[in-house]
Amino acid sequence: MKETFSLPSRPPNQTRGTAAPGRTPGPTALAAKVRTMAPSMTRSMQRVAEAVAGDPAGCAQLTVTGLAERTGTSEATVVRTSRLLGYPGYRDLRLALAGLAAQQESGAAPAVTADIAVDDPIGEVVAKLALDEQQTLADTAAGLDTAQVEAAVMALTAARRIDVYGVGASGLVAQDLAQKLLRIGLVAHTHADPHLAVTNAVQLRAGDVAVAITHSGRTVDVIEPLRVAFDRGATTLAITGRPEGEIAQYADHVLTTSTARESELRPAAMSSRTSQLLVVDCLFIGVAQRTYETAAPALSASYEALAHRHSPRPRAR
Amino acid sequence: MKETFSLPSRPPNQTRGTAAPGRTPGPTALAAKVRTMAPSMTRSMQRVAEAVAGDPAGCAQLTVTGLAERTGTSEATVVRTSRLLGYPGYRDLRLALAGLAAQQESGAAPAVTADIAVDDPIGEVVAKLALDEQQTLADTAAGLDTAQVEAAVMALTAARRIDVYGVGASGLVAQDLAQKLLRIGLVAHTHADPHLAVTNAVQLRAGDVAVAITHSGRTVDVIEPLRVAFDRGATTLAITGRPEGEIAQYADHVLTTSTARESELRPAAMSSRTSQLLVVDCLFIGVAQRTYETAAPALSASYEALAHRHSPRPRAR
DNA sequence: CGCACGCCTGAAAATATCTTCCAAGGGTGA
DNA sequence: TCACCCTTGGAAGATATTTTCAGGCGTGCG
Numbered sequence: 001m002k003e004t005f006s007l008p009s010r011p012p013n014q015t016r017g018t019a020a021p022g023r024t025p026g027p028t029a030l031a032a033k034v035r036t037m038a039p040s041m042t043r044s045m046q047r048v049a050e051a052v053a054g055d056p057a058g059c060a061q062l063t064v065t066g067l068a069e070r071t072g073t074s075e076a077t078v079v080r081t082s083r084l085l086g087y088p089g090y091r092d093l094r095l096a097l098a099g100l101a102a103q104q105e106s107g108a109a110p111a112v113t114a115d116i117a118v119d120d121p122i123g124e125v126v127a128k129l130a131l132d133e134q135q136t137l138a139d140t141a142a143g144l145d146t147a148q149v150e151a152a153v154m155a156l157t158a159a160r161r162i163d164v165y166g167v168g169a170s171g172l173v174a175q176d177l178a179q180k181l182l183r184i185g186l187v188a189h190t191h192a193d194p195h196l197a198v199t200n201a202v203q204l205r206a207g208d209v210a211v212a213i214t215h216s217g218r219t220v221d222v223i224e225p226l227r228v229a230f231d232r233g234a235t236t237l238a239i240t241g242r243p244e245g246e247i248a249q250y251a252d253h254v255l256t257t258s259t260a261r262e263s264e265l266r267p268a269a270m271s272s273r274t275s276q277l278l279v280v281d282c283l284f285i286g287v288a289q290r291t292y293e294t295a296a297p298a299l300s301a302s303y304e305a306l307a308h309r310h311s312p313r314p315r316a317r
Numbered sequence: 318m319k320e321t322f323s324l325p326s327r328p329p330n331q332t333r334g335t336a337a338p339g340r341t342p343g344p345t346a347l348a349a350k351v352r353t354m355a356p357s358m359t360r361s362m363q364r365v366a367e368a369v370a371g372d373p374a375g376c377a378q379l380t381v382t383g384l385a386e387r388t389g390t391s392e393a394t395v396v397r398t399s400r401l402l403g404y405p406g407y408r409d410l411r412l413a414l415a416g417l418a419a420q421q422e423s424g425a426a427p428a429v430t431a432d433i434a435v436d437d438p439i440g441e442v443v444a445k446l447a448l449d450e451q452q453t454l455a456d457t458a459a460g461l462d463t464a465q466v467e468a469a470v471m472a473l474t475a476a477r478r479i480d481v482y483g484v485g486a487s488g489l490v491a492q493d494l495a496q497k498l499l500r501i502g503l504v505a506h507t508h509a510d511p512h513l514a515v516t517n518a519v520q521l522r523a524g525d526v527a528v529a530i531t532h533s534g535r536t537v538d539v540i541e542p543l544r545v546a547f548d549r550g551a552t553t554l555a556i557t558g559r560p561e562g563e564i565a566q567y568a569d570h571v572l573t574t575s576t577a578r579e580s581e582l583r584p585a586a587m588s589s590r591t592s593q594l595l596v597v598d599c600l601f602i603g604v605a606q607r608t609y610e611t612a613a614p615a616l617s618a619s620y621e622a623l624a625h626r627h628s629p630r631p632r633a634r
Numbered sequence: 635c636g637c638a639c640g641c642c643t644g645a646a647a648a649t650a651t652c653t654t655c656c657a658a659g660g661g662t663g664a
Numbered sequence: 665t666c667a668c669c670c671t672t673g674g675a676a677g678a679t680a681t682t683t684t685c686a687g688g689c690g691t692g693c694g
Contacts, residue, residue: 042671060412064652074673079653090652091680095377098412099419116602118609122470123463125606126599130458133595134451141447146440153439169496172489176590179486270598273493277594278450281587282443285433289442292435359642381681391644396682407681408651 030056030100032139033085035259040244041084044073048081052093057101064090136271139258140278149279152253153286155235156181159209162188163229165197165222166213173239173276174213180284184295194221201228208234215257215272217245226250239279241272255279347373347417350402358401361390365398369410374418381407453588456575457595466596469570470603472552473498476526479505480546482514482539483530490556490593491530497601501612511538518545525551532574532589534562543567556596558589572596 034053038046048071052059059067064075067090071078082093116128156162162181166174174190181188191197201224204210210229214222217240230236230250238251241259248254257275288295351370355363365388369376376384381392384407388395399410433445473479479498483491491507498505508514518541521527527546531539534557547553547567555568558576565571574592605612 044672063650065650068673075652076654076673077671080672095412095415098415102416102420118606120606122467122599122603125602126458126461126463126466126595129598129602130454130595133598134454137447137451137454141443144443146443149443150439169493172493172496176486176489179489273594274591277590278443278447281446281450282439285442285446286439289435289437361643380679382679385644392681393644393683394642397643 029139029142030085030096032143032258035139036143036241036243036256037084039242041081044071044077045081045084047071048073048078049085052081052085052097056097056104060094060097060101062094132271133274136258136274137278140275143256143258144279144282145254145256148253148255149282149286152237152255152283153290155209155237155253156186156283156287157290158207159186159235160207161204162186162209162211163197163200163204163225163234164188164190164211164213165194165201165225166190167192167194167219167221169273170213170215170219170222170276173273173280174211176277177211177213177280177283180280181287183299184284184288184291185298186287186291191225194224197221197225198228201225201234202232204229204232204234206233206235209237210234211237211239212247212251213239213276214247215241215259215276217242217247219247223247223250239276241275255283347402347413354401358398361388361394362398362401364388365390365395366402369398369402369414373414373421377411377414377418449588450591453575453591454595457592460573460575461596461599462571462573465570465572466599466603469554469572469600470607472526472554472570473503473600473604474607475524476503476552477524478521479503479526479528480514480517480521480542480551481505481507481528481530482518482542483507484509484511484536484538486590487530487532487536487539487593490590490597491528493594494528494530494597494600497597498604500616501601501605501608502615503604503608508542511541514538514542515545518542518551519549521546521549521551523550523552526554527551528554528556529564529568530556530593531562531564532558532576532593534559534564536564540564540567556593558592572600 031053034049038049041049048067051067051071059070062070064078068075068078079090082088082090085093087093087096116125120128162178164174164178166172171190171192178188178190189200191200201210208229210226212222212226217238223246226236226238226247227250230252235253236251237253237255238247239255239257240247241257242248243254243256257272257279259272288299348370351366355366358366365384368384368388376387379387381395385392385395396407399405399407402410404410404413433442437445479495481491481495483489488507488509495505495507506517508517518527525546527543529539529543534555540563543553543555543564544567547569552570553568554570554572555564556572556574557564558574559565560571560573574589574596576589605616
């Protein structure tokens with residue numbers, strides 16, 4: 001039942017199905033996982049996933065048959081949903097559910113934070129926003145496939161040249177990544193103009209790395225250059241909230257960001273950005289670790305170079 | 318508190334003893350229970366109880382048969398032990414075990430708050446980074462002066478025109494703010510080129526708002542335009558980690574971001590960015606709340622306008 | 635010292651639960 | 665409108681759990 005994912009070989013780039021990034025997700029990641037996967041689920045499966053995410057404690061008590069009944073579906077569907085969430089079967093999902101319930105009970109509760117209302121006072125907004133973003137970070141960390149990160153870091157470290165694609169809000173994340181990598185001596189660029197991005201992607205070849213950042217996984221302006229890079233033989237990475245989206249077809253390594261629930265006052269852009277930045281930071285640190293000899297001097301050099309752009313310290317202490 | 322376990326019929330349940338204090342013991346109580354009951358157990362049962370108390374996580378993975386094998390006993394004995402510990406059967410003991418394991422895990426998790434080392438495995442890096450950023454968010458939220466935020470929001474809401482200044486890492490945050498404000502119909506721009514920034518700042522006057530973003534509070538390229546805007550009579554905001562820095566002299570309202578400890582592998586840019594973004598988000602939400610009538614339609618309009626830039630959904634359902 | 639009783643124990647049968655397979659229903663695109 | 669594919673639930677098949685039952689061992693009494 002090995003899911004021989006990734007690996008060097010390019011051709012059998014599995015499309016979708018069975019997720020299962022190597023190991024069963026821990027209880028913590030479950031809620032996040034449900035949100036991530038929900039869009040790619042069928043109606044019945046969504047009902048099951050919803051029930052599970054909404055009342056872990058209650059569902060943990062139910063047998064397959066019970067849960068099927070409660071959700072008005074069949075046992076088969078329940079098992080299918082369990083699979084999709086990354087467990088070998090319902091039995092294991094149930095175990096994770098019990099774990100989640102226990103955690104929530106004990107106060108380590110990832111309990112759902114309240115939506116921000118139009119008339120919330122500003123203090124409340126600050127608190128809710130901070131909490132939401134903290135939750136997003138936790139979800140992202142829990143949902144990240146370490147092996148994929150590792151592979152991505154390796155590719156970046158060895159890259160002759162790195163291109164980063166992103167538009168809109170993701171464009172800023174792309175710039176952040178490129179900026180960081182440049183700072184430690186890598187050759188990284190980002191292209192805001194999608195036409196130029198494609199033009200540049202054509203230049204890539206094996207040994208180069210292309211990174212695409214899109215929350216929806218369906219942004220054509222980002223998919224196109226990645227596809228081109230993929231076809232040219234470059235190693236391709238996708239940072240997306242929809243690992244089953246079209247972008248994944250052209251990505252050697254997919255780094256999944258968390259999908260928080262949106263609300264009218266809190267567009268998805270906000271938490272997806274937080275999530276993407278965490279991934280970017282992880283990549284950066286990973287690369288910096290592996291190129292420490294050159295990265296450290298490069299970092300301080302760039303810092304020194306900017307020193308004169310700062311006004312003198314008020315008082316030397 | 319539905320007690321209706323195992324629906325249909327199980328009338329002649331607990332035969333003897335079984336304690337049965339009305340409800341199955343929570344996971345927490347398990348270890349204690351084992352100690353209490355141990356003396357009154359037979360040898361084989363003790364072996365089972367011991368295994369269960371010693372390695373809840375491991376045992377939760379095992380089936381009756383597996384646990385029987387591991388303890389060198391039989392399935393029947395395992396079930397009997399489960400009963401003695403207060404559960405209807407092994408199935409339920411196993412669920413409790415999973416819960417216990419999850420609790421232990423979550424309790425042990427926050428122990429990794431150390432610095433990121435050069436040889437940390439990637440999984441550790443992810444965890445530490447996420448935790449660090451969570452901490453940063455909490456610090457920022459705690460340190461933000463609500464009154465200043467409120468005043469800043471008011472100024473932005475009423476602004477005829479908004480300029481945002483930031484260079485380097487803060488430049489991306491500046492772009493993020495401008496992007497967001499534009500989305501809800503405000504006139505906001507950011508200037509990467511410090512010369513152009515000053516040129517533009519000269520145009521500002523009372524009723525306009527200038528926002529400067531700098532972690533150090535000493536970045537001349539950002540201080541300059543803010544000073545100019547300040548002199549021209551615009552309302553000026555500073556988002557900085559050094560509220561006592563030079564920039565504060567030219568700011569009507571100072572929003573303080575948190576200053577996390579840096580380390581060699583984790584330049585300050587990382588957490589300052591997280592912190593700045595939270596502040597930006599708060600400003601954005603604050604403004605959106607107060608201009609809800611126009612903001613909401615503007616948001617969906619900008620979303621619609623970009624719809625065609627997305628590839629069609631894989632399958633419409 | 636020997637016997638009988640009773641309790642512990644594990645093997646196997648019985649039951650419950652989970653998983654897989656398959657055919658029917660429904661929606662989509664040509 | 666038709667053909668296709670995807671989704672879905674029912675039922676058979678496989679596992680896991682629970683119950684039953686008989687043998688073994690120790691203990692206490694005769």
